[in-house]
Every structure is written in structure tokens, then in C-alpha cells.
Amino acid sequence: MNTVGQRKMEAVELDQVLQQNSEQTDQYLTFIMADEEYGVDILRVQEIRGWENVTPIPNAPPHIKGVINLRGTIVPIIDLRQRFGLSKAEYGPLTVVIVLKVNTRKGSRVMGIVVDAVSDVYSLSADEMREAPDLGDNVNTSYIRGLVNVANKMVILLDINELLGGDTIPEVSAAALGEIKHMSGH
Amino acid sequence: MSIDLSQFHQVFFEESFEGLETMESSLLDLDCDSVDSETINAIFRAAHSIKGSSSTFGFTPVAEFTHVLETLLDQVRQGTRKLMPDHVDLLLQSVDCLRGMLTALQSGSALDVAQSHDLIARFNAILSGQAAQPSSVETVTASVQPATAAKPAGAVDAMTWAIRFIPDINILRTGNEPVRMFRELAELGSMKVTALTDKLPDLGQLSPENCYLGWDIELITLESRQKIEEIFEWVADESDITITAQASADTLVPLDVPEPEPAAESVVVPDVVDEKPTKAVERRAEPAAEQAKAAESTSIRVSIEKIDTLVNLVGELVITQSMLGQLGNEFDMSKLLRLQEGLAQLEHNTRELQENVMRIRMLPISFTFSRFPRMIRDLSRQLGKKVELKLSGEQTELDKTVLEKIGDPLVHLVRNALDHGLETPEQRKAAGKPETGLITLHAYHQGGNIMIEIRDDGRGLNREKIRAKAIANKLIGENDPLSDDQIQDLIFQPGFSTAEQVTDVSGRGVGMDVVRRNINELNGSIDVRSVEGEGSTFTIRLPLTLAILDGQLVQVGEQVYIIPLVSIVESLQPRLSLVNRVAGGCDVFRLRNEVHSHYSAVRNFCHHTRNQQLEKSLLVVVETGTSKVALVVDELLGQQQVVIKSMEANYQKVAGVSGATILGDGTVSLILDITDIVQMAGVHQQHKNGLKLVSSRVGAG
Numbered sequence: 072m073n074t075v076g077q078r079k080m081e082a083v084e085l086d087q088v089l090q091q092n093s094e095q096t097d098q099y100l101t102f103i104m105a106d107e108e109y110g111v112d113i114l115r116v117q118e119i120r121g122w123e124n125v126t127p128i129p130n131a132p133p134h135i136k137g138v139i140n141l142r143g144t145i146v147p148i149i150d151l152r153q154r155f156g157l158s159k160a161e162y163g164p165l166t167v168v169i170v171l172k173v174n175t176r177k178g179s180r181v182m183g184i185v186v187d188a189v190s191d192v193y194s195l196s197a198d199e200m201r202e203a204p205d206l207g208d209n210v211n212t213s214y215i216r217g218l219v220n221v222a223n224k225m226v227i228l229l230d231i232n233e234l235l236g237g238d239t240i241p242e243v244s245a246a247a248l249g250e251i252k253h254m255s256g257h
Numbered sequence: 258m259s260i261d262l263s264q265f266h267q268v269f270f271e272e273s274f275e276g277l278e279t280m281e282s283s284l285l286d287l288d289c290d291s292v293d294s295e296t297i298n299a300i301f302r303a304a305h306s307i308k309g310s311s312s313t314f315g316f317t318p319v320a321e322f323t324h325v326l327e328t329l330l331d332q333v334r335q336g337t338r339k340l341m342p343d344h345v346d347l348l349l350q351s352v353d354c355l356r357g358m359l360t361a362l363q364s365g366s367a368l369d370v371a372q373s374h375d376l377i378a379r380f381n382a383i384l385s386g387q388a389a390q391p392s393s394v395e396t397v398t399a400s401v402q403p404a405t406a407a408k409p410a411g412a413v414d415a416m417t418w419a420i421r422f423i424p425d426i427n428i429l430r431t432g433n434e435p436v437r438m439f440r441e442l443a444e445l446g447s448m449k450v451t452a453l454t455d456k457l458p459d460l461g462q463l464s465p466e467n468c469y470l471g472w473d474i475e476l477i478t479l480e481s482r483q484k485i486e487e488i489f490e491w492v493a494d495e496s497d498i499t500i501t502a503q504a505s506a507d508t509l510v511p512l513d514v515p516e517p518e519p520a521a522e523s524v525v526v527p528d529v530v531d532e533k534p535t536k537a538v539e540r541r542a543e544p545a546a547e548q549a550k551a552a553e554s555t556s557i558r559v560s561i562e563k564i565d566t567l568v569n570l571v572g573e574l575v576i577t578q579s580m581l582g583q584l585g586n587e588f589d590m591s592k593l594l595r596l597q598e599g600l601a602q603l604e605h606n607t608r609e610l611q612e613n614v615m616r617i618r619m620l621p622i623s624f625t626f627s628r629f630p631r632m633i634r635d636l637s638r639q640l641g642k643k644v645e646l647k648l649s650g651e652q653t654e655l656d657k658t659v660l661e662k663i664g665d666p667l668v669h670l671v672r673n674a675l676d677h678g679l680e681t682p683e684q685r686k687a688a689g690k691p692e693t694g695l696i697t698l699h700a701y702h703q704g705g706n707i708m709i710e711i712r713d714d715g716r717g718l719n720r721e722k723i724r725a726k727a728i729a730n731k732l733i734g735e736n737d738p739l740s741d742d743q744i745q746d747l748i749f750q751p752g753f754s755t756a757e758q759v760t761d762v763s764g765r766g767v768g769m770d771v772v773r774r775n776i777n778e779l780n781g782s783i784d785v786r787s788v789e790g791e792g793s794t795f796t797i798r799l800p801l802t803l804a805i806l807d808g809q810l811v812q813v814g815e816q817v818y819i820i821p822l823v824s825i826v827e828s829l830q831p832r833l834s835l836v837n838r839v840a841g842g843c844d845v846f847r848l849r850n851e852v853h854s855h856y857s858a859v860r861n862f863c864h865h866t867r868n869q870q871l872e873k874s875l876l877v878v879v880e881t882g883t884s885k886v887a888l889v890v891d892e893l894l895g896q897q898q899v900v901i902k903s904m905e906a907n908y909q910k911v912a913g914v915s916g917a918t919i920l921g922d923g924t925v926s927l928i929l930d931i932t933d934i935v936q937m938a939g940v941h942q943q944h945k946n947g948l949k950l951v952s953s954r955v956g957a958g
Contacts, residue, residue: 126924138917
């Protein structure tokens with residue numbers, strides 16, 4: 072209990088320090104998937120590791136690749152490509168798993184996402200961020216925190232808790248993502 | 258800042274509940290005709306310590322109530338009062354009342370004192386009836402006056418003691434409470450207290466956690482010096498205490514003495530209380546704050562012996578580790594043998610350490626069994642039945658979590674045995690049985706399991722009645738041929754109760770299905786054996802612990818799965834000729850003329866198998882409840898103990914999987930939930946069809 076509390080405290084402190092130093096900017100770790108760049112809140116990232124074989128879970132949806140042993144804890148691995156309905160990529164030695172801490176209603180969980188490659192770390196302020204366009208009722212965009220232009224590139228910032236935290240994972244399609252980019256004038 | 262007493266509340270409640278249990282079981286052991294002084298003493302001691310600690314913590318209603326109870330017990334203990342059966346009843350009710358009060362205090366809810374006042378009134382009625390009896394001298398009572406008033410009658414060695422009590426400055430920090438000691442002293446006789454305030458610093462320098470006061474106490478009492486010393490026992494080491502005998506009060510006229518004291522006492526004591534007014538406020542605020550904490554934190558008592566073993570084992574582990582470390586620094590092949598020895602020792606150490614750590618969580622099943630004597634006593638009266646309860650194997654140890662969860666199912670089974678199982682004395686006589694029925698609770702080890710048997714010598718299960726009821730509830734068809742075992746098994750179906758009338762005790766229809774489900778959740782199983790007219794036996798099988806499981810590793814395709822060893826009946830190679838295909842995709846397999854629906858639950862469940870042909874696969878026959886099902890696997894690997902890891906911690910419940918474990922090579926392997934898999938495959942449903950099929954075939958052949 073103590074160590075968890077401590078870690079939480081540290082995270083909070085770190086958060087404060089970061090905020091003070093860079094005046095309301097958040098840092099995002101970005102990664103590449105099918106030539107697009109996505110970002111996640113860096114404070115949610117626990118570690119980055121190479122792809123290793125997983126133990127598949129029977130009757131799980133295809134984007135749930137299985138579980139791995141992360142120093143004694145069972146951690147599920149989610150293929151974000153398949154999750155977004157993108158074409159499936161072959162896993163190779165360069166394939167990367169980002170281990171994230173996700174806050175859910177039932178407490179915090181540790182999950183891994185498979186992405187093509189890790190790209191960069193950006194400091195972004197809230198002003199730079201644009202809301203994801205509303206695509207009507209049939210496209211769920213709640214898992215998108217915002218869109219940001221960095222050096223003429225569009226980066227999609229993901230809300231990890233929305234994306235992975237729910238009991239049922241919201242339906243996301245490649246078409247929807249394409250539409251989002253189209254509408255935001257990319 | 259005063260001492261935060263609330264940190265001890267958890268311990269207080271645990272100790273008090275334990276004390277109540279002791280009282281209860283001792284009360285049930287009591288035989289009114291020949292009172293065993295040891296038993297009475299045990300009850301008295303328990304009551305006394307509850308009284309003492311509850312007044313320390315400021316739970317006055319509890320302390321007051323226990324006090325009256327204690328007074329009666331004290332008279333019985335000293336032989337001045339004969340114990341009557343209705344006293345025992347009253348005392349048992351008081352135990353219930355105290356338990357209620359303590360539970361209310363623990364959860365921080367409002368205390369219902371109506372019941373306790375009622376009981377206090379009844380105690381007082383008994384106690385005042387005692388006034389007629391002549392031979393009572395040493396009645397311990399709450400207030401000072403009656404005790405001194407009783408003196409003239411005896412007028413023995415009333416002594417005046419001058420006590421100088423200068424406590425250590427840190428006395429409050431050690432959890433000792435001078436006010437409480439004064440209260441105890443006041444019970445011994447009449448006293449006069451003067452506070453010595455000479456060491457009191459200026460207000461600016463005063464630290465509220467220190468005790469700067471000393472006291473001069475003049476005590477007139479019948480009690481011996483030893484009794485007085487006992488009160489100061491806890492603080493004697495760190496305080497300056499002098500007890501001197503003054504002129505014996507004998508020479509004085511005893512009646513003159515009491516008058517001035519109550520006044521003196523009431524003047525001085527507030528002085529002490531004033532010192533820490535914050536504490537009084539805190540006491541009131543505590544329960545609410547404590548509420549949440551009490552709910553979630555549970556603790557466990559571990560014997561020193563177990564801890565010592567652990568410390569020793571860790572010591573050994575460290576030695577082995579340093580030995581291996583040394584070996585590794587300058588290793589060459591000539592030392593291979595020593596390395597192997599060292600590794601063997603490491604394995605040995607680890608296994609022992611693991612076993613002992615697991616043992617910490619183990620508690621004797623008597624924790625659960627102990628509630629039954631009382632329950633049986635009350636219920637048998639309510640139902641007008643005569644019952645004897647026999648407990649055996651109470652020392653069998655069980656994981657704490659299992660122990661907590663098995664309580665309710667057991668209560669249900671025992672109630673059932675008493676209500677449905679046992680007949681009334683008249684019926685028993687008519688059936689040629691002794692009037693007193695017998696219920697036996699027996700716990701023992703068998704293999705890696707704990708078995709609990711609940712046996713009664715009552716009327717047994719009436720198969721015709723069960724059958725009729727099952728047909729009425731459309732659980733079975735009218736002409737279904739069912740074996741006796743299968744009929745008995747029907748009582749575990751939802752919504753099934755054969756009680757003719759719903760009583761207060763049982764028969765509300767929430768029944769055996771819940772019992773079975775609870776037990777299944779613990780990875781256990783329950784069976785019933787019954788002979789009509791002779792009684793029934795329910796046998797519960799439980800795993801020793803929930804954290805470790807004996808598993809059979811099986812290979813299915815590329816993956817290794819684990820089947821709990823408990824559920825495996827046997828493994829075999831199937832012959833194709835023994836497999837029949839039934840419509841609906843379910844295959845049925847005949848094993849020594851017993852029919853098992855088998856099927857590739859595992860094969861469907863998992864992704865693909867290497868051996869596509871059935872004859873090259875293996876069948877693992879597993880048992881769920883009473884139905885047997887064969888699973889198709891590719892290969893049997895080894896058997897090993899696996900540590901169960903939760904899948905739900907980071908993911909969610911996966912149907913058909915009860916958890917995961919990490920194998921020796923670091924990969925994750927899933928543990929199969931047999932009950933779930935069978936249900937998922939729909940095999941359970943088809944099992945009945947399979948049976949029908951066979952029986953009709955028997956008819957034809």
C-alpha cells in the first residue's frame with residue numbers, strides 16, 4: 072500500500088513539476104502506426120519493450136493478442152492496428168510494445184499496446200490542441216483527446232483511459248480515423 | 258496530540274469477539290448441576306477483559322453491561338450463588354447482545370441500548386433477589402458506596418493505604434491511563450486522591466502528551482496489598498510508586514469513614530480529566546472515521562511458532578544464496594557437482610518457504626465449527642427436536658479466505674440437517690431410533706484436499722418426493738430413467754425445496770443450488786449420499802488454498818494449458834469404435850459401459866490441435882459436479898504446483914479460464930475452468946440426451 076501511495080505521490084509531484092516548468096504543457100510520447108503518428112500522455116507510459124511471444128486468450132476479440140508475464144504480473148497485449156481496423160502488420164524484431172497504466176472504473180490496470188515504432192516526445196500546450204471533429208452519432212470519437220499539428224504533421228492524441236479503460240471497447244474503424252483527418256483539413 | 262486510541266480498536270474488537278466466543282462455548286459446556294470452576298473462571302476472565310478494555314477505549318455502555326454480567330458470574334464463581342439454567346440462557350443472550358453492541362461500534366453505527374438495558378434490568382432482578390441470601394461479603398459493585406456499606410457487616414481488615422503515585426512523564430505515550438487506574442482503585446474501596454501539581458510547567462512549555470502530575474492516594478479497602486499492586490502492575494517499572502500501610506482502619510468505626518470520600522473524589526478526578534479534553538472529543542468522532550477502515554482491513558493472527566519457522570527458513574535461504582554466489586564467482590566445471598547440490602538445496606529451501614508462507618494463511622476450521630453448538634442449541638429448542646452435535650477434526654487447517662466463504666454454506670447444511678433431516682422425538686421413537694438425533698461435523702485431509710462431512714441420522718432423502726417435485730418443476734421429464742444418485746443430485750438444482758412448509762429455519766427455496774455454487778466458486782465440490790430412513794451425508798471437498806493449485810499441464814496445439822488435478826478422473830487414448838456421433842455436434846464416448854459425453858471442448862476452445870485425428874489425441878476425463886466429460890488434448894506434459902495469478906487484475910474474466918500462471922520458462926499458461934468449459938461447450942445440456950440414448954439402447958438390446 073505504501074509503495075503505491077508513494078508512487079502516486081511521486082507521479083503527482085512529477086506532474087506538478089512538469090507543469091510548472093513548461094507552463095501548462097503536457098508531454099506526449101508519439102508512435103507510428105500505418106504511417107500515421109499518434110500520441111499518448113507520457114505519464115501513462117510505464118515502459119517500452121520489444122515484441123515477444125504472447126499466450127493467446129481463447130475466444131478473445133482478434134485485437135487482444137494475448138497475455139505476457141511482466142515480472143510476475145499477467146498483462147494483456149492489444150494490437151492497436153487491429154483495434155483501429157487497420158491492415159494487420161507482421162510482427163518483427165522492430166515491433167514495439169508500449170506498456171501503459173490505464174485508469175478504469177475498477178482501478179488502475181496495466182496493458183500493453185503493439186505499435187509499429189516509437190517516434191518522439193513532444194511538449195504540447197492545451198492551446199495547440201484542437202478538438203476532434205464531431206462525426207455524428209455513428210462514430211465514437213471519445214477516445215481522441217485532440218489533434219495537434221507538429222511540423223506540418225498531424226498527430227492524433229489518444230485518451231488512453233477512454234480507449235482501453237472501458238468494459239467494452241468502443242468500436243473504432245479506419246474509415247472513421249480517415250474521416251477525422253479529412254475533416255480537420257489534413 | 259493525545260494518543261490515538263483508534264489505532265488499537267481493530268485489536269480490541271478482535272480480542273473482544275474472541276472473548277465472546279470463549280464465553281459462548283464455555284457457557285454451552287456448563288452443566289448447571291455440577292459447575293466446573295475452571296469453566297466459570299474462563300467465562301469470568303473473558304467478561305472481565307472485555308469490561309476492562311472497553312472502558313479503556315471509552316465504550317461505556319459495553320463496560321457497564323459487562324459489569325453487571327460479571328457481578329453475577331463472580332457470585333457463581335465464589336459459590337455464593339447456584340447457577341440456574343435460566344441464568345445460562347440470560348448469559349447467552351447477553352453474549353448476543355454484546356456481540357451486537359460491538360458490531361455496531363465497529364461499524365460506527367448507532368448503539369441500540371434498549372436490549373442491553375432490558376438485560377441489565379433482568380440481571381439486577383436476579384442480583385437483588387440475592388440480598389435475601391446471607392453469605393455474601395465480597396460483592397464487587399460499581400459504585401464506591403455499596404462496597405463500603407457492605408463493610409460493617411463483615412468489618413474485617415479494612416486497611417488504610419497511603420499510595421504515592423508519581424508516574425513517568427511519558428506514561429500517556431505508553432498507552433497507560435491514570436484515570437482508569439483510579440477507577441479500578443475506587444472499586445476496591447473508598448479513596449481520596451490529591452493531585453501533586455508542583456512539577457506542572459508554564460502553559461507555554463506544557464506538552465499535552467506528557468504527564469506532569471503525581472498523586473497522593475488514600476485508600477481504605479478490604480483488599481490485600483497485592484490487589485493494589487496489581488492495578489499498578491503495568492506502570493510499576495517506569496513510575497515511582499510507594500504503598501504504605503497506615504493505621505488499620507479496624508480501630509476506627511467503619512461507618513465514619515465513607516462520608517467524606519465521594520466528595521473528595523469528585524473534586525480531584527476532573528482535574529485529571531481536564532488534562533486532555535481533546536481525547537474525549539476524539540472518542541466521539543472516531544467511529545465514523547473508523548467505519549471505512551474497519552470494513553476493508555482484516556487481519557490474521559499468526560502463532561509465533563510459524564513466524565519463527567519462517568525466519569529460520571529465510572536464514573537458510575540466505576546461506577544457500579551466498580554459497581551459490583561464491584560458487585558463481587570462481588566457477589569451473591570441476592565444481593559442477595557442488596553447483597547441482599546447491600541448486601537442489603535452493604529448490605528445497607524455496608519449496609519449504611513457500612509451504613510455510615502459505616501456512617500463515619491457514620486457520621483451524623474450529624473458527625467456523627465453533628458457531629454450531631450454539632446454533633444447534635437454539636434451533637433444536639425452536640423446532641422441539643433433541644439433537645446431539647459431534648464435532649471432530651476441528652484442528653484441520655484451511656485457508657482463511659476459504660474458511661470465511663465456507664461458513665454460510667455450512668450453516669445452511671447444518672440447518673437443513675436439523676430441520677429436514679432429523680425427525681421429531683416421537684417420529685424417531687416410532688422408527689425405533691433413539692430420541693436424540695445425531696449430527697456429526699467432521700473435517701479431515703484427503704490428498705491435497707480438505708473434506709468436510711455433515712452427517713445426520715435422520716430420515717434421509719425421500720427419492721420419490723424429490724422426483725415428484727422435479728417433475729412438477731419441469732426439471733426432468735415424467736419418464737426419465739434416473740439413477741438414485743442422479744435423483745439425489747437434483748436437490749442442487751435452483752428453486753428446489755422439498756420442505757412441506759416454509760419454516761423460519763429453512764425451506765425458502767434459496768437453497769442447495771446456492772450452496773453448490775458457493776462451493777464451486779472455491780474450486781470445491783459437494784456430494785450427497787443418503788439412505789432413506791438412516792440419514793444423509795453431505796461431503797464437501799475443498800482445495801487447501803486458493804493461491805496454489807495442483808495442475809496437469811496439457812499441450813493443445815502450440816499452447817500449454819493447465820487442468821486442475823482435482824477435477825481429473827483419468828486420462829486415456831480413445832478408440833474410435835467407442836465414439837458415437839450424436840446429432841448436434843456432440844460426440845459421446847463409452848468408457849467401460851459408462852457413457853460420457855466427451856468432446857473437444859478444449860479443441861474448440863483453443864485454436865487448433867496438431868493431431869487432427871481423434872485416435873492420435875488423448876482424452877482427459879474430468880468431473881464437474883457429478884457429470885463426467887472427456888476433453889480432447891494433444892499431449893499430457895507434467896504435473897506441477899502452479900501459483901494462480903489473476904487475469905482480472907489487468908484484463909477481465911475470461912470464460913473458461915479461472916486464472917493464469919507463469920511456467921518455469923517465464924511464459925504464461927492459462928488455467929482451465931472445467932465447469933465453465935463444459936457449460937460453454939453445451940456438453941452439460943447434451944449429457945442428458947446422451948443418457949437417454951444409452952438407456953433406450955439398453956432397452957432395445
